[in-house]
Amino acid sequence: SAYGAVSVFFQYHAQLRHLLEVSRQAFTPVPAVDSSVIMMQPFATPPYLAPDERWLFRLVKSAFAHRRKTLRANLLAAFPQTLTRTMLAEIYTALTLTEHARAQELTLQHFVHLAQALAHLSTGMPAVPQDMNLDEGVC
Known part of the structure; x- marks a missing residue:
């Protein structure tokens, strides 16, 4: 692809x-x-604002690191100190992602929301912020 x-x-x-x-x-x-x-x-301003562009593109690069693996496997391998399966399950539910989702199935908006959720985790806040706007369909 x-x-x-x-x-x-x-x-x-x-x-x-x-x-x-x-x-x-x-x-x-x-x-x-x-x-x-x-x-x-x-764009004068990106269509979806990421909390930190460097973090967003590190996430995107990690998500596509091994195209034949699921997004979950790639993220757990890339962020072993930050993520657990339980945390990812909570984020996946909020973003309406299936456990078998692959990076190539996500939209830009999904990646920005995923970056927002991971940024919250890194600061000790809940993985899914209450104000997260999830108007994207299921992957």
Whole structure:
């Protein structure tokens, strides 16, 4: 799948618009894939504000670290000092994620909410803040 950590990074920072496809035959030497031209228009303010952008992108990078593993397995491996299965179960319930969710199934909004929940955990607060706006569907 083409959706990965870089996709989430760009969605956070810019409005993306696909302009056109470029055939592999347009290049020398001919690559193994076709290309696309996209336009990126930077946001003045991201569509969803993360508590800490560095933390958000560390989380995103960890989530996509092993594409064939579940999001839960990747996060538990990346944050063993911070997360437990019980904590993740609480967060998953609040975000309407299934236990088998994979990183490529999450939207930018899911990642921002996940970062908010983990930021709360790191400060000793409840994992899921009471004011978290969860208007996204099930993953």
